[in-house]
Amino acid sequence: MSAADGVVVPALGQGAGWGIIVGAGAFFTLGMWLVSILLAKFQHEVQGSEMFMTAKRSIRSGLVASGVVSGWTIAATLLTSTSWVYEFGVSGAYFYAAYANVQIFVFAIAAVELKRRAPGAHTVLEVTRIRYGTLGHATQIFYSTLRQIFNSVNILIGGSAVFTALTGMNVIAGIWTLPLGVALYTMAGGIKATILTDYAHNIIVYVLILTGMFVVYTTSSLLGSSGAVFDALQDAAQRDPVAGNSGGSYLTMSSQTGILLGVVVLTSAFGSTVDVQLFQKAIAASPGATLPGYFIGGLAWLAIPFGLATTFGLTCRAVEDTPFFPTYPRPMSALEISRGLALPYATETLMGKGGSGFVLLMTFMACTSGFSSDLVSVASVFTYDVYAAYIDPNVRGTRVMTISHLTVVVWTVCIAAIATGLSQTTIGVSYILTTTGIWTASMVFPMYATVLWGQQNVVAAGLAPTLGSVTAIASWLGSAYALEGAVTVDTTSAVLPLVVGNSVSLVSGAVYSVLLTFVFGSQEFDWDLLKTGIRAVDDSDVKGVTPEQLAQQIGSEKLSKEEERSLVQAKKVGIVLAAVLFLVFVVLIPLPLYGTGYVFSKEFFTFWVVLTFGIAWSSALVILLLPVWQSRRTLLRFWRYAFGKRRQSLADQEQRPRNIET
Numbered sequence: 001m002s003a004a005d006g007v008v009v010p011a012l013g014q015g016a017g018w019g020i021i022v023g024a025g026a027f028f029t030l031g032m033w034l035v036s037i038l039l040a041k042f043q044h045e046v047q048g049s050e051m052f053m054t055a056k057r058s059i060r061s062g063l064v065a066s067g068v069v070s071g072w073t074i075a076a077t078l079l080t081s082t083s084w085v086y087e088f089g090v091s092g093a094y095f096y097a098a099y100a101n102v103q104i105f106v107f108a109i110a111a112v113e114l115k116r117r118a119p120g121a122h123t124v125l126e127v128t129r130i131r132y133g134t135l136g137h138a139t140q141i142f143y144s145t146l147r148q149i150f151n152s153v154n155i156l157i158g159g160s161a162v163f164t165a166l167t168g169m170n171v172i173a174g175i176w177t178l179p180l181g182v183a184l185y186t187m188a189g190g191i192k193a194t195i196l197t198d199y200a201h202n203i204i205v206y207v208l209i210l211t212g213m214f215v216v217y218t219t220s221s222l223l224g225s226s227g228a229v230f231d232a233l234q235d236a237a238q239r240d241p242v243a244g245n246s247g248g249s250y251l252t253m254s255s256q257t258g259i260l261l262g263v264v265v266l267t268s269a270f271g272s273t274v275d276v277q278l279f280q281k282a283i284a285a286s287p288g289a290t291l292p293g294y295f296i297g298g299l300a301w302l303a304i305p306f307g308l309a310t311t312f313g314l315t316c317r318a319v320e321d322t323p324f325f326p327t328y329p330r331p332m333s334a335l336e337i338s339r340g341l342a343l344p345y346a347t348e349t350l351m352g353k354g355g356s357g358f359v360l361l362m363t364f365m366a367c368t369s370g371f372s373s374d375l376v377s378v379a380s381v382f383t384y385d386v387y388a389a390y391i392d393p394n395v396r397g398t399r400v401m402t403i404s405h406l407t408v409v410v411w412t413v414c415i416a417a418i419a420t421g422l423s424q425t426t427i428g429v430s431y432i433l434t435t436t437g438i439w440t441a442s443m444v445f446p447m448y449a450t451v452l453w454g455q456q457n458v459v460a461a462g463l464a465p466t467l468g469s470v471t472a473i474a475s476w477l478g479s480a481y482a483l484e485g486a487v488t489v490d491t492t493s494a495v496l497p498l499v500v501g502n503s504v505s506l507v508s509g510a511v512y513s514v515l516l517t518f519v520f521g522s523q524e525f526d527w528d529l530l531k532t533g534i535r536a537v538d539d540s541d542v543k544g545v546t547p548e549q550l551a552q553q554i555g556s557e558k559l560s561k562e563e564e565r566s567l568v569q570a571k572k573v574g575i576v577l578a579a580v581l582f583l584v585f586v587v588l589i590p591l592p593l594y595g596t597g598y599v600f601s602k603e604f605f606t607f608w609v610v611l612t613f614g615i616a617w618s619s620a621l622v623i624l625l626l627p628v629w630q631s632r633r634t635l636l637r638f639w640r641y642a643f644g645k646r647r648q649s650l651a652d653q654e655q656r657p658r659n660i661e662t
Contacts, residue, residue, distance in 0.1 A: 008326045010168040011348045011356040017167035017174070020364050025181020028197060028368065041466040049298060061289035061296060062627035063195050067281045067373075068104060068297025069623055070198030072609035073205060073304050074370040075158030075363055076149070076429040079340020081305035083430060085313020086332075088242055088258045089233075089250030090600070090608065091590075093309040095262030097302050100269040100583040104298035105578040107273055108291055111282035112453045112574055115290050116567040119528040119559045123377070124279040125385045128450055128461070130533045131525055136461035140450075141385055143443040147275040148374050149418065152411075152414050155374075158429035161339045166348070166356045175333075175419045182368045183412045186375045187405045195284070197372055201365035206620035207366075208358050209307045212347065213616065214316050220350050223318060224352040226550040226609045228601045237618060239321065240331075250317060251600035253593035260495045261434075262590075267502035268437035268442045277377035287563045291570040295577060296622060303619035308343075309388055315348035324349050338428035351433060377412050379404040407518045431493050438501035442468025443507030455522035468509035476501025481652050531558065550651035 016019040055246075059067075084092030120126050123146065160174030185197070216223055223229050233250045241248025244256035272278065285293055318326055320332065327336070328346045336345075347355035383403050388395045395403075417473040443465040477487050479500040484491035491497065517523075559567070600608065628635070 008165065010166055011326070011353055012167045012168050012360070013081070014169050014355060016175075016360065017163045017169040020360050021163070021174070021177050021181070024361070024364055025177075025184070025368075028200075029181055031185070038613050039309075053471070058286045059195060059289060059293075060286060060630045061293040062623075062630045063199065064158070064281060064285045064289050064293025065297035065300060066623050066627055067195050067198045068294055069202045069282065069301045069304065069619075070366075070369045071373055072279065073201070073366055074155055075162070075366045076154050076340070076433045077305060078205075078308065078363065078366055079158055079162070079343055080430045080433050082313045082316070082343040082346070082447055083340050084258075085309045085317045086335065088255050088261070089245060089252060089259030090310060090314070091245075091253045091255035091315075092261065092595075093254065093306050094590060095258050095315060096265050096309065097305040098590065099262040099266035100304055101147050101298055102266060102578075102582050102586060103269040103273065104301065105574075105581050106299070107278060108294035109571060109574040109578060110273075110448050111279065111285075111290050111294060112570045113569055114279060114282060115285070115287050116559070116564065116571070117451060117527050118534055119285060119287070120534045120637045122532070122534075123283070123380045124276055124447070124451065125381060125529055126389075126534050126606060128447075129389055129527055131450060132458040132461045133525070135383065136458050137147035137389070138400045139152050139462045139465055140443065140447060141381060142448075143274050143440055144276045144381060145378070146377055147271065147436065149415065150432060150439070151272075152374050152415040153419045153422060154429055154432040154436075155370050156416060157423055157427075157432070158340060158425065159363050160419075161428070162344055163360065165171070165336075165339075165341050166344050166360055171423050172420050175423060176416050177365050178364070178369050179412045179416060182371045182516070183375065183408050184186075186372045189407055191338040195281070197365075198369045199624075201369040202623050204358075205308070205361050205625065206616070207302060209303065209311070209324060209616050211290070211358070212315075212351070212355075212618060213311050213613060215305065215350055216311055216614040220469060222322065222324065222350065223315065224497060226606045227602060228313060229318055229609075230600075230605050233314060236317050237288050246597040247599045249599045250314065251605055252592055252598060254597040254599075255594075257495055259590070259594060260499050264437070264495070264498045264502050267441050267506045268434060270506055271437035271439075271441035274440045274443045274447060275374070275377070277373045277382060280373070280377045280380060286449040287559065287567055288570075290567075291574050295574070296626070300619040300623045303409040303616045307616040308617075310612055312343050312607075315350060316342040319346070319349050322349070327587050335426060335428070338426070338430050340429050341444075341640055376407050377413060379407040382407045383613065408570050420516045425490055431489065433494065434498050435501070438472050438498075438505050440468060441502060442466075442512075444506055445510035446513050447462050454525040454527065455517055456513060457517050457523040459518055459520045464509055464512035464516055467512045468505055471508045472505030534592035558653070581658045 038609065044439065064629075081093055081096040084096055086092075113438050114121065114127070121127060125137060125140055128140045156178055157177045159178050160169075162169045163169045163174045163178075164171045188653075204550055217226055217227065218224060223232065230251070237247070237249045237251075240251060240254065244252035245258075246252045282290055282294070316332075320327070326348055331346070332342065344356060344359045347359050349355075351358070383395075383400055387403055388400075392399070446461050450461065474491065476497055480491040480494065480497040481487050483496055484494055
């Protein structure tokens with residue numbers, strides 16, 4: 001629908017927005033309640049503290065990979081990557097996808113070491129407390145919480161902006177109602193609810209990607225082929241060339257801004273490691289599922305920013321000069337771009353109200369899965385790293401559940417309040433996403449070193465992140481003033497100050513850590529202390545927990561020799577794979593295209609589209625079918641039991657060793 005007096009008329013009514021938020025929220029809450037009943041009946045599964053926080057460390061690689069994909073596909077991912085393609089062309093999608101993806105591969109190595117060295121851990125911060133005491137522990141809790149605030153606030157701001165743009169809902173109403181259903185179903189199902197919701201979220205995202213690609217390149221009356229898109233983008237480059245791109249084209253990897261933003265997203269993505277929710281899913285994985293789960297998930301995630309953003313970002317630029325575009329006859333404003341509205345505007349133009357409804361549902365799922373992950377990790381940190389560590393070390397399962405539920409409620413209210421304030425400013429999802437690393441990336445090296453480097457001492461763990469943040473913030477603001485002439489939201493979101501601030505934060509944290517370690521002496525930490533210092537919570541007071549289940553929980557604190565060997569081998573394999581994939585994605589593919597200044601021909605663009613289809617299809621099939629395949633025996637047994645063919649508890653069926661459940 002066209003803009004009237006510069007104001008875009010929403011494609012859908014407010015009823016559509018309320019229907020998705022309230023209806024889908026109620027659906028997932030009731031669904032988690034039903035799943036809990038079924039698991040209790042057929043698998044004797046009880047929602048004790050260990051199940052709520054860690055899923056008893058039993059998740060297989062398919063669902064781990066699904067969780068990785070969904071955990072990275074927050075509203076900011078969908079919106080910002082598409083906006084970058086709209087502004088800078090195909091380079092925006094590639095550099096966003098490839099450079100953010102590198103962090104997942106590196107993180108997988110740390111996740112494997114956490115599983116090996118602290119098999120009973122509920123959070124990675126429990127390791128921090130044993131290694132560094134209160135100073136290092138408090139520092140990492142602060143940075144983890146700060147990162148979770150940024151992430152959670154960004155989820156609500158980005159999600160509510162889309163609902164407001166497409167339905168006319170009040171933005172504040174969206175901020176307060178979006179997390180309501182999430183809090184309810186998270187309290188009902190814990191981390192297992194998050195993982196199952198991740199899977200449902202991925203279905204919606206991949207269906208939209210593939211549907212949108214087919215519409216854009218085959219059936220659309222506005223475009224309908226890769227050649228038509230190519231021609232439209234040629235006209236767009238003449239009408240509005242991209243400064244810094246080879247030939248001003250949208251179809252080139254030779255983009256100064258694109259590669260600089262790639263550096264920003266690389267450092268910012270590494271900063272996401274500070275959010276302990278990534279480690280939380282590693283903890284929930286069975287030992288043998290950790291490495292393959294993260295590598296499969298990382299590769300499959302490429303399809304989200306690459307396929308979705310390339311398709312709809314280019315489409316948005318190609319059709320914005322037509323009467324069907326929502327803002328026509330004016331182009332998108334800077335505020336609309338910063339709020340990530342290129343994606344909903346492009347889908348509305350091509351697919352009408354159905355496309356708008358699809359984006360609403362996808363945005364809702366992205367918000368709920370991401371927010372739920374942070375709720376579980378925040379509850380884990382407060383329960384195990386604050387309450388159990390410093391208030392009641394002998395806390396039992398029922399109290400853990402009570403504290404966890406209370407934390408979920410308090411966190412939801414606080415985040416909604418912060419997001420409400422920021423929603424009344426010009427700060428959008430892109431600004432928050434690209435500046436978060438400045439504040440938190442200085443913690444990346446100290447946190448990785450906590451599980452990978454036995455020499456880092458308590459002074460380094462406690463002071464290096466703080467010194468790094470101060471250095472990074474000063475560099476960021478100073479470069480904004482020096483390069484742009486002032487310190488404002490606009491100047492601090494300019495590309496070069498962002499590159500300076502994010503890069504300094506990531507590097508300085510490592511430099512300060514190494515210097516302080518050697519100045520004050522290395523720690524020489526005994527890793528065996530982690531295997532004796534972290535214990536499972538006593539769930540004996542939780543209704544329905546059996547002695548066998550309690551014994552199983554205690555058994556999770558230790559690894560068998562076979563599991564230990566497999567994790568050592570997994571670390572070696574992970575290092576090689578991470579190095580190879582880094583070389584391919586960051587060096588071999590983009591740099592020749594960047595250095596030569598190559599502008600896509602029509603034939604090469606067709607190849608690029610085919611490649612995008614291939615990545616999207618293969619990712620969708622793996623992420624959607626692998627969990628089903630790995631659970632096929634359980635699903636078959638449940639089917640037989642439900643229809644009376646086998647009246648036998650599923651809990652008494654085949655038990656497979658954890659180390660081979662990959």
